[in-house]
Each structure stands twice: as C-alpha cells, then as structure tokens.
Amino acid sequence: MKVVPLASSSKGNAYAVSAGGDVVLVDCGLSCRRLRERCVRLGVDLDSVAAVVITHDHSDHVGGLRVFLGRYDVPVYANLMTAEKIARDTGIDESAFVCFENGQSFEIGRMRITAFPTPHDAADPVGYFFETPKRTYFHGTDIGTPLDSIGRYLARADVATLESNHDSVLLHGSDRPESLKRRISGPRGHLSNDEAAELVGKFASGRLKKIFLAHLSGECNAPRLALDTMSAQLARMGREDIELTVL
Ligand SMILES: [Zn+2]
Ligand SMILES: [Zn+2]
Known part of the structure; x- marks a missing residue:
C-alpha cells in the first residue's frame, strides 16, 4: 500500500x-x-x-x-x-x-477500508483506516478532540496521516475573530500540535513507521513548530526511528 x-x-x-x-x-x-x-x-x-x-x-x-x-x-x-x-x-x-x-468495513480492490467517526463541525465526519494483508494506514484530519476511539485505530497503523492544525499560542494571539478561534480550538474544531502529539504519545505502537503531519493552518502554525512538537514527543517515547513529514 x-x-x-x-x-x-x-x-x-x-x-x-x-x-x-x-x-x-x-x-x-x-x-x-x-x-x-x-x-x-x-x-x-x-x-x-x-x-x-x-x-x-x-x-x-x-x-x-x-x-x-x-x-x-x-x-x-x-x-x-x-x-x-x-x-x-x-x-x-x-x-x-x-x-x-x-465502523462497517468495505472493500475496494485489495484494500479493506473502515470509517471511524471524528468530532468535527460537519454533517457526519469520519477518518479512515485502510488495511491490506501487508500494511495498514490511518487517515485522521479535522479532529476536534483527540478521542481514545480514534487513537485505537492509530494504534494499529504502520503509516499515519494525522492533523496537526495549529499552535495554541499562535491561534489565540492571532487577529482572527474570537468566534473563529473558539471554533478552531473547540471540541468539534481542529487538532492542535500538542493534541496530535498527545494522541501519538498515548496510542502509537511499535509498528508505526511514518507520520504525515497534515492540515496545518497557514496563519496559526508553522511547519517547524508542528515538526518540533511531534519530534519532542517521539524523543520522549524513544521513537526517533519514526519518519516524520510535514505536509
Ligand atoms: Zn478541513
Ligand atoms: Zn472540516
């Protein structure tokens, strides 16, 4: 895959x-x-x-x-x-x-795909878990809260795309309207760099080899910040072997 x-x-x-x-x-x-x-x-x-x-x-x-x-x-x-x-x-x-x-899996070609619910302000948002006999892939963006139910899919992943949307300090210091700040940082908004690191810290298993940090805010984040936050988390876990890419 x-x-x-x-x-x-x-x-x-x-x-x-x-x-x-x-x-x-x-x-x-x-x-x-x-x-x-x-x-x-x-x-x-x-x-x-x-x-x-x-x-x-x-x-x-x-x-x-x-x-x-x-x-x-x-x-x-x-x-x-x-x-x-x-x-x-x-x-x-x-x-x-x-x-x-x-939660019900379906198949496209050799890929078995399962959608899992994510907390986000859309009609019925989901992330996806892909499986082939050899590899697994976790796809999670637009996640307001780092729920355990999402982490349990991350725990089974070889490769993961995970939202690392904003830096909380940059978001709250930005000149965006308060209502928008509340929406982004709220329980049905987007995952901060710290929350992404928290999810990885709690759930990444020995099989995880690669993380794509995704859906970065242009104004309220910087690739360096997202990378540093996750790198520090992986260092605390002794998992510097995991390949990190900022999208
Ligand atoms: Zn989005
Ligand atoms: Zn969205």
Missing part, C-alpha cells in the same frame, strides 16, 4: 492511497486542474482511480468533486448524512454515492 498526499491545508485536501494497481482518492478538495498537475508530478495515475472516499462535506475536502466526477466516472463512498449534504450543496446526483455505515 502506498500513500501519496496530493494537497493538505484549509485550501484543499486530497490523498491517493493505492494497492495492487487500484487507487483510492481520500477527499477531492482541489480543482481538477490542480489535482491533475499534482498527480502528474507525484506519479499518481488518475485513470487508475477506482473510487473516492469522503471524510466530510466541508469545501476544502469536496470542492473539486463535482468536476472530477464529470471526467472520471467512479463511485464516491460516504456515509448517508455526508452524501446527502454534499448532494444538496453541490448538485451531485445522489446516485453517485455508495453509502456505508461508520
């Missing part, structure tokens, strides 16, 4: 997860043109995309979906509330969706 992050920020999110020739896109939050450019640059074959799986209905995760589906006729996997919300917001026909229940 191979994971290629294509875009990760509040401006657009998309990831390619592939195994045995099948590619699954996780979210489609950037324009088709930009998606195609990145796929060419990063060696992802869009013609091999077998399905899109959606974490939640926010536009930074589904903004490019409608145009994408006009060119690539593939099924979109989402839970019912997310599918209904996207259909209402974007005009995508409900027949484009294959709906699953959170």
Whole structure:
C-alpha cells in the first residue's frame, strides 16, 4: 500500500492511497486542474482511480468533486448524512454515492477500508483506516478532540496521516475573530500540535513507521513548530526511528 498526499491545508485536501494497481482518492478538495498537475508530478495515475472516499462535506475536502466526477466516472463512498449534504450543496446526483455505515468495513480492490467517526463541525465526519494483508494506514484530519476511539485505530497503523492544525499560542494571539478561534480550538474544531502529539504519545505502537503531519493552518502554525512538537514527543517515547513529514 502506498500513500501519496496530493494537497493538505484549509485550501484543499486530497490523498491517493493505492494497492495492487487500484487507487483510492481520500477527499477531492482541489480543482481538477490542480489535482491533475499534482498527480502528474507525484506519479499518481488518475485513470487508475477506482473510487473516492469522503471524510466530510466541508469545501476544502469536496470542492473539486463535482468536476472530477464529470471526467472520471467512479463511485464516491460516504456515509448517508455526508452524501446527502454534499448532494444538496453541490448538485451531485445522489446516485453517485455508495453509502456505508461508520465502523462497517468495505472493500475496494485489495484494500479493506473502515470509517471511524471524528468530532468535527460537519454533517457526519469520519477518518479512515485502510488495511491490506501487508500494511495498514490511518487517515485522521479535522479532529476536534483527540478521542481514545480514534487513537485505537492509530494504534494499529504502520503509516499515519494525522492533523496537526495549529499552535495554541499562535491561534489565540492571532487577529482572527474570537468566534473563529473558539471554533478552531473547540471540541468539534481542529487538532492542535500538542493534541496530535498527545494522541501519538498515548496510542502509537511499535509498528508505526511514518507520520504525515497534515492540515496545518497557514496563519496559526508553522511547519517547524508542528515538526518540533511531534519530534519532542517521539524523543520522549524513544521513537526517533519514526519518519516524520510535514505536509
Ligand atoms: Zn478541513
Ligand atoms: Zn472540516
């Protein structure tokens, strides 16, 4: 199984997860043109995309979906509330969706995929856990609270994409409106660098080899801060062997 992050920020999110020739896109939050450019640059074959799986209905995760589906006729996997919300917001026909229940696994090619609920201010947001006979991958962004129920999936991962959205000091010192600060740092907002480190400290197992730090805020975070916070956590755990990449 191979994971290629294509875009990760509040401006657009998309990831390619592939195994045995099948590619699954996780979210489609950037324009088709930009998606195609990145796929060419990063060696992802869009013609091999077998399905899109959606974490939640926010536009930074589904903004490019409608145009994408006009060119690539593939099924979109989402839970019912997310599918209904996207259909209402974007005009995508409900027949484009294959709906699953959170916690119930489904298969695309060789990948077994399970959606787990995440606390975030969307219709019914989820993260994903991917499994092949050889490898596992945890995908968790847009997480307001570092819940144990999420950590238990992280504990089974070889590779993880984990949100490290903001630095709390930078967020509260920023000139963003108070209501927005409360939303971002709230229980259904986004994970701070410290909260991401806390989740890894509590749940990362010996099998975890690589972490992508994802969905960084442009204004209220810096790649160096996110990296330093997680590196310090891994050092405390004696796990400097884990490869860290900031997206
Ligand atoms: Zn997002
Ligand atoms: Zn979101």
